Amino acid sequence: MDRRFFLQALTMLGGSYAxxxxxxxxxxxxxxxxxxxxxxxxxxxxxxxxxxxxxxxxSAMAEVIIPRTESPGAIDAGxxxxxxxxxxxxxxxxxxxxxxxxxxxxxxxxxADFSKSFSALHPNQQLDILEDLEDKASDSPWYDFANVQRxxxxxxxxxxxxxxxxxxxFYSSEVGAKQVLRHDPMxxxxxxxxALGEEDSSWSMIRTM
Amino acid sequence: MQENNKKYDAIVIGSGISGxxxxxxxxxxxxxxxxxxRGRDIQHGVDYLGEHAPPxxxxxxxxxxxxxxxxxxxxxxxxxxxxxxxxxxxTKDSEAPYQQDENKxxxxxxxxxxxxxxxxxxxxxxxxxEFDFKANVEDGHGCEWPIGYDDLKxxxxxxxxxxxxxxxxxxxxxxxxxxxxxxxxMYTLEKTIxxxxxxxxxxxxxxxxxxxxxxxxxxxRAACHYCGxxxxxxxxxSYFSSQSSTLPAARATGNLELRSNSVVEKLIYDSNSNRxxxxxxxxxxxxxxxxxxxxxxxxxxxxxxSTQILLNSKSQQFxxxxxxxxxxxxxxxxxxxxxQHVAVFADNLDHYYKGFRPTGTYIPRFKNLPGKEQxxxxxxxGLQADPVRPDWRFHFNQKGFGKSLKDNLRKPAPYWVxxxxxxxxxxxxxxxxxxxxxxxxxxxxxxxxxxxxxxxANEHRMSKxxxxxxxxxxxxxxxxxxxxxxxLSVPGSAIHEMGTARMGKDPKxxxxxxxxxxxxxxxxxxxxxxxxxxxxCVNPSLTYMAFTARxxxxxxxxxxxxxx
Numbered sequence: 001m002d003r004r005f006f007l008q009a010l011t012m013l014g015g016s017y018a019x020x021x022x023x024x025x026x027x028x029x030x031x032x033x034x035x036x037x038x039x040x041x042x043x044x045x046x047x048x049x050x051x052x053x054x055x056x057x058x059s060a061m062a063e064v065i066i067p068r069t070e071s072p073g074a075i076d077a078g079x080x081x082x083x084x085x086x087x088x089x090x091x092x093x094x095x096x097x098x099x100x101x102x103x104x105x106x107x108x109x110x111x112a113d114f115s116k117s118f119s120a121l122h123p124n125q126q127l128d129i130l131e132d133l134e135d136k137a138s139d140s141p142w143y144d145f146a147n148v149q150r151x152x153x154x155x156x157x158x159x160x161x162x163x164x165x166x167x168x169x170f171y172s173s174e175v176g177a178k179q180v181l182r183h184d185p186m187x188x189x190x191x192x193x194x195a196l197g198e199e200d201s202s203w204s205m206i207r208t209m
Numbered sequence: 210m211q212e213n214n215k216k217y218d219a220i221v222i223g224s225g226i227s228g229x230x231x232x233x234x235x236x237x238x239x240x241x242x243x244x245x246x247r248g249r250d251i252q253h254g255v256d257y258l259g260e261h262a263p264p265x266x267x268x269x270x271x272x273x274x275x276x277x278x279x280x281x282x283x284x285x286x287x288x289x290x291x292x293x294x295x296x297x298x299x300t301k302d303s304e305a306p307y308q309q310d311e312n313k314x315x316x317x318x319x320x321x322x323x324x325x326x327x328x329x330x331x332x333x334x335x336x337x338x339e340f341d342f343k344a345n346v347e348d349g350h351g352c353e354w355p356i357g358y359d360d361l362k363x364x365x366x367x368x369x370x371x372x373x374x375x376x377x378x379x380x381x382x383x384x385x386x387x388x389x390x391x392x393x394x395m396y397t398l399e400k401t402i403x404x405x406x407x408x409x410x411x412x413x414x415x416x417x418x419x420x421x422x423x424x425x426x427x428x429x430r431a432a433c434h435y436c437g438x439x440x441x442x443x444x445x446x447s448y449f450s451s452q453s454s455t456l457p458a459a460r461a462t463g464n465l466e467l468r469s470n471s472v473v474e475k476l477i478y479d480s481n482s483n484r485x486x487x488x489x490x491x492x493x494x495x496x497x498x499x500x501x502x503x504x505x506x507x508x509x510x511x512x513x514x515s516t517q518i519l520l521n522s523k524s525q526q527f528x529x530x531x532x533x534x535x536x537x538x539x540x541x542x543x544x545x546x547x548x549q550h551v552a553v554f555a556d557n558l559d560h561y562y563k564g565f566r567p568t569g570t571y572i573p574r575f576k577n578l579p580g581k582e583q584x585x586x587x588x589x590x591g592l593q594a595d596p597v598r599p600d601w602r603f604h605f606n607q608k609g610f611g612k613s614l615k616d617n618l619r620k621p622a623p624y625w626v627x628x629x630x631x632x633x634x635x636x637x638x639x640x641x642x643x644x645x646x647x648x649x650x651x652x653x654x655x656x657x658x659x660x661x662x663x664x665x666a667n668e669h670r671m672s673k674x675x676x677x678x679x680x681x682x683x684x685x686x687x688x689x690x691x692x693x694x695x696x697l698s699v700p701g702s703a704i705h706e707m708g709t710a711r712m713g714k715d716p717k718x719x720x721x722x723x724x725x726x727x728x729x730x731x732x733x734x735x736x737x738x739x740x741x742x743x744x745x746c747v748n749p750s751l752t753y754m755a756f757t758a759r760x761x762x763x764x765x766x767x768x769x770x771x772x773x
Contacts (some may be wrong), residue, residue: 033258035262036266037260037261037266042266065614067312067611067612070614071615082270086269090269092276113235130610138608143606152275167618168272171264172264185261186261187434187436187563187564189435190393190562190564190566191562191563192397193634194561196560196621197559200621201619202621203600205565207566
């Protein structure tokens with residue numbers, strides 16, 4: 001475990017980990033570059049990696065991780081589409097293989113043991129399956145205090161990949177930002193003594209230097 | 210080669226912080242000015258593509274685009290300001306190669322484009338002190354500065370009133386006060402820490418970061434709206450950049466012509482008149498060579514790029530680079546070394562913040578000064594301090610599922626982190642240098658630079674005291690957990706590179722005189738970081754601005770008197 005790295009990373013928040021293309025988003029030239037603010041949202045980008053059945057199962061898994069409660073959950077926030085896009089376009093080939101193998105192993109297991117797809121199982125059964133996966137993965141460096149997103153753990157097991165993509169997709173989404181976190185993009189002031197109540201959420205955005 | 214018949218009074222090379230100032234000053238004095246910028250045009254506001262994009266619009270939810278970064282931005286992507294929403298301002302390493310000494314990595318952070326690094330800079334603005342200008346002559350490292358603090362004092366005031374700097378007066382001779390707009394507020398945690406430091410470490414001053422960000426409207430620029438990520442660009446002009454400030458002022462005179470995509474290859478020197486008579490460029494799009502003429506030449510291309518141009522401007526008189534009769538051109542490269550230490554605090558957990566304050570606090574140098582602790586190393590360091598309340602981005606990898614996980618991730622962490630970032634002064638050393646590598650060329654056929662730099666024994670001795678001092682400050686401040694590192698930053702990565710065409714009294718040992726004017730060639734001025742003869746420990750941009758305004762004033766008066 002590398003606490004030092006975790007803490008160091010705080011100092012770089014919003015820095016080198018956070019990156020993707022502007023002009024390169026659609027492989028386009030600079031002339032075609034548009035402001036990100038009027039571009040597609042992260043849950044609107046198309047991908048064609050999964051079948052309809054796989055999408056149902058993936059959605060059910062994301063919903064186990066971040067369920068709808070008194071506030072919206074992963075499906076409400078468009079997280080499954082984000083995950084599919086990230087698996088297809090962001091994970092390296094080796095990481096994508098880990099994801100697909102892990103994902104298909106669950107599907108196979110559900111059909112063999114329950115004669116049902118994952119999405120058709122009772123929520124408690126779904127939770128048991130994912131908890132079991134987490135138990136088996138619990139010694140992965142992914143769980144280390146030091147694991148911030150700047151250094152993606154390349155050999156993280158499927159369950160860790162799934163949680164990471166679900167959480168990033170959810171708390172970065174418009175639904176997550178506005179209905180679960182607090183979204184205040186144009187504060188017009190700085191108040192350093194602003195109170196924090198016990199039930200108050202974080203801001204959706206962070207300062208970057 | 211195509212010669213441009215139009216003759217300008219002055220040509221400014223570079224449009225960043227120094228070039229923008231040169232353009233403004235020269236245009237306002239009535240000169241017809243051509244600014245040459247090697248990168249693309251970047252229009253204020255219009256081309257700030259990442260500005261105000263909410264989290265759900267940032268590609269890959271702002272996770273690093275690892276493959277593209279490795280391919281195109283292996284160095285730039287390590288800059289703290291580089292991310293999905295700012296990368297369009299950065300130069301692709303793959304398209305602008307340079308050479309490093311095999312055993313001495315050097316990070317050259319670049320933003321070729323109109324405005325240069327003024328769009329992505331850290332906006333920290335501190336005056337140098339009288340002690341900084343005296344350091345070389347007192348301890349014998351580097352050459353004596355040809356000017357002192359008093360020569361620059363009024364020029365600091367002059368540029369500060371235009372830039373707009375928020376900050377608090379402290380009355381410290383080691384960190385002279387600027388002309389300030391009101392300082393930003395401190396976090397409750399910072400007030401707690403400051404109170405404890407006042408009590409337990411009275412030798413330390415903790416002040417609001419002095420920042421080129423407006424807290425009140427100024428000259429048509431709006432006060433900060435606290436949206437957070439400055440390096441994406443600011444269409445309200447709340448932070449100082451060439452786009453928001455100096456270039457519009459230059460343009461308003463009607464005397465400015467700005468030519469982007471103009472890569473300066475060399476300066477053409479005429480030995481009969483002992484003047485630079487033309488600037489030879491390559492148009493980055495058409496690849497055609499053009500030359501432009503002017504009476505005055507201001508080289509403001511950034512430390513390494515300005516020196517590259519001089520080294521590549523060879524003639525019979527100057528076989529080792531223009532204005533290099535001293536042989537010191539390219540030598541005495543400096544950059545601050547950076548160290549970062551962090552501590553966890555359990556105070557003021559029921560306090561948060563509203564608005565994203567675009568600066569931290571500052572603890573000025575408090576060692577090796579009159580009346581302060583003397584140490585086993587020379588010169589000193591300053592500390593930039595910053596509070597962070599970690600959110601889900603830092604503990605997304607916890608165990609668990611469902612409602613409790615969702616709720617945990619929703620809330621700020623039950624602790625604060627306070628970060629101390631040190632900048633240590635780097636001694637001038639002849640072996641830290643930039644040269645041309647004649648065997649390697651860029652896409653325009655211009656020889657690449659080769660940088661060779663490492664921090665020396667004094668910097669390493671200082672780094673040990675930085676760790677000790679940071680621990681002492683953390684303890685006095687009330688930290689419950691402290692983590693220090695002994696790593697010094699890779700040279701260049703503080704982005705405070707300076708020197709290589711230093712100012713000095715003696716033409717035999719320096720490139721520029723007290724007016725940033727070449728000792729050898731009177732119509733040539735260099736006013737960016739290349740001119741620096743020592744490095745202080747404070748962020749340097751404000752000093753480049755003051756030097757530039759002062760040099761413009763001198764150059765124009767000489768020119769008007771027919772002396773140049």
